[in-house]
Amino acid sequence: xxxxxxxxxxxxxxxxxxxxxxxxxxxxxxxxxxxxxxxxxxxxxxxxxxxxxxxxxxxxxxxxxxxxxxxxxxxxxxxxxxxxxxxxxxxxxxxxxxxxxxxxxxxxxxxxxxxxxxxxxxxxxxxxxxxxxxxxxxxxxxxxxxxxxxxxxxxxxxxxxxxx
Amino acid sequence: xxxxxxxxxxxxxxxxxxxxxxxxxxxxxxxxxxxxxxxxxxxxxxxxxxxxxxxxxxxxxxxxxxxxxxxxxxxxxxxxxxxxxxxxxxxxxxxxxxxxxxxxxxxxxxxxxxxxxxxxxxxxxxxxxxxxxxxxxxxxxxxxxxxxxxxxxxxxxxxxxxxxxxxxxxxxxxxxxxxxxxxxxxxxxxxxxxxxxxxxxxxxxxxxxxxxxxxxxxxxxxxxxxxxxxxxxxxxxxxxxxxxxxxxxxxxxxx
Numbered sequence: 001x002x003x004x005x006x007x008x009x010x011x012x013x014x015x016x017x018x019x020x021x022x023x024x025x026x027x028x029x030x031x032x033x034x035x036x037x038x039x040x041x042x043x044x045x046x047x048x049x050x051x052x053x054x055x056x057x058x059x060x061x062x063x064x065x066x067x068x069x070x071x072x073x074x075x076x077x078x079x080x081x082x083x084x085x086x087x088x089x090x091x092x093x094x095x096x097x098x099x100x101x102x103x104x105x106x107x108x109x110x111x112x113x114x115x116x117x118x119x120x121x122x123x124x125x126x127x128x129x130x131x132x133x134x135x136x137x138x139x140x141x142x143x144x145x146x147x148x149x150x151x152x153x154x155x156x157x158x159x160x161x162x163x164x
Numbered sequence: 165x166x167x168x169x170x171x172x173x174x175x176x177x178x179x180x181x182x183x184x185x186x187x188x189x190x191x192x193x194x195x196x197x198x199x200x201x202x203x204x205x206x207x208x209x210x211x212x213x214x215x216x217x218x219x220x221x222x223x224x225x226x227x228x229x230x231x232x233x234x235x236x237x238x239x240x241x242x243x244x245x246x247x248x249x250x251x252x253x254x255x256x257x258x259x260x261x262x263x264x265x266x267x268x269x270x271x272x273x274x275x276x277x278x279x280x281x282x283x284x285x286x287x288x289x290x291x292x293x294x295x296x297x298x299x300x301x302x303x304x305x306x307x308x309x310x311x312x313x314x315x316x317x318x319x320x321x322x323x324x325x326x327x328x329x330x331x332x333x334x335x336x337x338x339x340x341x342x343x344x345x346x347x348x349x350x351x352x353x354x355x356x357x358x359x360x361x362x363x364x365x366x367x368x369x370x371x372x373x374x375x376x377x378x379x380x381x382x383x384x385x386x387x388x389x390x391x392x393x394x395x396x397x398x399x400x401x402x403x404x405x406x407x408x409x410x411x412x413x414x415x416x417x418x419x
Contacts, residue, residue: 052213052216052298053213053216053217053219053220053291053294053295053298054212054213054214054215054216054217054219055216056212083287083290083291084290086290086293086294086297087294088297115297115300117304117307120304136202137202137203137205137206137305138206138301138304138305139202139205139206139208139209139210139301139305140205140209141205143209143212143213146301147202161301163297163298163300164293164296164297164300
């Protein structure tokens with residue numbers, strides 16, 4: 001691919017190769033972290049948003065975006081944090097949710113703007129699909145995960161938390 | 165924006181950020197010591213969130229209000245230049261105290277960030293949407309454990325009541341009025357401490373009743389003020405000493 005003919009679509013294709021370091025089966029597009037891509041004066045400008053304010057992986061992900069897009073398109077890349085959009089779990093794509101389930105992490109329930117505590121009850125178990133489960137702790141191994149327990153198969157499982 | 169309003173917003177954001185940083189540091193002191201592993205993880209995660217919120221607020225000061233680099237500002241300042249409330253700076257003590265502090269503080273934060281959804285200062289309004297969503301999990305966690313321990317037998321219930329009695333005047337000190345409250349309210353920044361305090365009481369009251377806890381009479385107990393004006397307990401100095409120890413070895417080091 002030559003730089004002169006690179007399109008926005010090519011940049012999106014390159015972004016599919018940038019995986020989340022904590023959930024390596026998901027790329028940044030599936031996670032809903034990319035809010036804008038533009039090509040201006042031969043530079044790819046990519047706007048992104050972190051999932052959580054204190055996400056320790058943000059600068060690592062930015063670095064991966066720069067390196068991967070540059071490698072695959074040959075373009076110089078500028079990555080900025082978009083402050084006008086905030087991440088919420090509804091931004092996860094359907095593909096992302098399916099991949100999460102296969103990875104053993106329950107997907108977040110879709111919420112209608114305001115998050116209510118009840119939404120965390122009866123989260124389907126990613127192992128046996130039972131809804132006979134309860135929330136053990138709203139905090140897990142990373143900021144974006146909660147811990148649940150399945151009363152049917154006896155497994156403790158993680159869930160990607162629903163976030164407003 | 166005129167200079168007086170800019171100064172008032174800076175004061176407000178600094179207090180919010182200092183509360184988050186200092187309580188975040190205190191929360192992190194439970195890492196490795198939590199009574200059960202889930203609680204160890206919960207307090208560690210909340211510490212990470214809080215320090216992240218503090219950093220984002222310090223960044224607003226730096227990017228929009230002529231403030232310093234967040235790390236320098238967090239680690240090098242003297243105790244008297246911090247404006248956190250006394251509630252945030254006290255040592256973790258026992259789990260009942262830390263849990264009750266977390267309950268009262270996070271509901272106060274939730275009320276504050278809810279009010280900032282309408283803030284006329286755009287950077288703060290934008291950040292508040294994100295923080296508000298994250299705080300849901302802090303209050304969810306606090307509510308669940310307060311209720312569980314209050315229903316966990318006589319000793320457990322008594323200890324939670326004692327923790328509430330101790331924490332209440334400290335928590336009321338979160339809402340220490342500032343001289344610029346009216347200015348900030350007029351400019352549409354936020355409604356002022358008194359309004360937030362009333363909303364906070366209305367939020368926690370039914371939760372405490374549900375847990376069979378008696379809210380101390382707010383009119384009879386003087387709030388523990390002073391933090392917003394740089395007057396602190398001796399515990400803050402000790403905390404800052406420890407928190408900045410590594411940073412001060414080489415303040416210009418890149419991490």
